[in-house]
Amino acid sequence: MNALVEVINLTKIYEKKKIALDHMNLTIPRGKIIGLLGPNGSGKTTLIKLMNGLLEATEGEVLMNGHRPGPQTKNWISYLPERTYFHNNMRVDELIRFFCDFYQDFRPERARQMLSNLNISENAKLKTLSKGTKEKVQLIMVMSREAQLYVLDEPIAGVDPAARDYILRTIITNYNENATVLLSTHLISDIEKVLDEVIFIRNGRVILQDTVENIRECRGKSVDAYFREVFAC
Amino acid sequence: MAWNLNSDRPIYAQILDVIQLRIISGRYRPGEKIPSVRDLAAEAGVNPNTMQKALAELERNGLVVTQRTSGRMVTEDMDMIQTTRNKLAREQVSEFIDKMKELGFSKKEVVELFERMGGEDA
Structure with a gap:
């Protein structure tokens, strides 16, 4: 099959002429766990929002299975935004029903299993949960869909290292072999062992797309160390 | 492990x-x-x-x-397991010898030290 996502000449210029994406070209394959890496302000979140149809491109396009972002592609993509968007007065079990209503591919039993593994009560109101626990709940919801593409914007930034390990294990064991996970993060050393590929972006352009093993083989250093070298300030 | x-x-x-x-x-x-x-x-x-x-x-x-x-x-195949075991052991020893050379030890000194310390263990 052809690529899952194609980014073609994609350009986004915000007001006041701030260029966030600059004629970006990128192909995202199926069945991979891919890290989207770049310094602050390099365009990671802009790219992710364009993939999810939350922004309009200034020029170029992003295609998923050959389709522009729309209701159809939203059925295929499970998206974790960088901020939580749930209503604070909701309980966790209400959230599960909410996701059941919204997404045909949502698997409530999977979500309940993960919530119980992380000792999160379904009766808890979201506003009573800590910031990190809220992030865990949101990630559980997103990973409990049978999507073709999981797009996770900074999924582990706010959670403790033990939960981080659990979440990464969940990503490894839960995703189906034809699905792709695209995740942006700064915590490269925590995450590089679970990645197939990494994409480095700078100033709205892709400067490298390669496998983790190839970088280690050819550069003799971890992706984390290589990132620090490439983006040294 | x-x-x-x-x-x-x-x-x-x-x-x-x-x-x-x-x-x-x-x-x-x-x-x-x-x-x-x-x-x-x-x-x-x-x-x-x-x-x-x-x-x-x-x-x-x-x-x-x-x-x-x-x-x-x-x-x-026990022979194969044994062969791998010996190969890894040789790698460990040669790594060890390299490090001792860096510390300025001759082979003789290394063997002496090794025997002395082995004696302490026994």
């Missing part, structure tokens, strides 16, 4: 070392079934494709064999 995958070497090579050690030390016994790629990947916290690559490499060098029906098993 835990998954300590912190060096800058390719991850599959580090995984391979761990599994090899588990076979040599008898944690995975000859003829025993090896856990599935997914289970091992989850245990080690690595990408399943990377785990797959390490196991394929072990299959290529013969320490692990694939049975069509029952998945991957440790080889029952």
Whole structure:
């Protein structure tokens, strides 16, 4: 099959002429766990929002299975935004029903299993949960869909290292072999062992797309160390 | 023998070392079934494709064999396990000797020190 996502000449210029994406070209394959890496302000979140149809491109396009972002592609993509968007007065079990209503591919039993593994009560109101626990709940919801593409914007930034390990294990064991996970993060050393590929972006352009093993083989250093070298300030 | 995958070497090579050690030390016994790629990947916290690559490499060098029906098993060829064990031992010793050379020890001094310390242990 052809690529899952194609980014073609994609350009986004915000007001006041701030260029966030600059004629970006990128192909995202199926069945991979891919890290989207770049310094602050390099365009990671802009790219992710364009993939999810939350922004309009200034020029170029992003295609998923050959389709522009729309209701159809939203059925295929499970998206974790960088901020939580749930209503604070909701309980966790209400959230599960909410996701059941919204997404045909949502698997409530999977979500309940993960919530119980992380000792999160379904009766808890979201506003009573800590910031990190809220992030865990949101990630559980997103990973409990049978999507073709999981797009996770900074999924582990706010959670403790033990939960981080659990979440990464969940990503490894839960995703189906034809699905792709695209995740942006700064915590490269925590995450590089679970990645197939990494994409480095700078100033709205892709400067490298390669496998983790190839970088280690050819550069003799971890992706984390290589990132620090490439983006040294 | 835990998954300590912190060096800058390719991850599959580090995984391979761990599994090899588990076979040599008898944690995975000859003829025993090896856990599935997914289970091992989850245990080690690595990408399943990377785990797959390490196991394929072990299959290529013969320490692990694939049975069509029952998945991957440790080889029952004891000679092969012994050969691998000796190879790893030689690597360890030559690494050790290199380090001692850096410290300015002659081979004779190394042997003397080794015997003296071995004596203390006994």
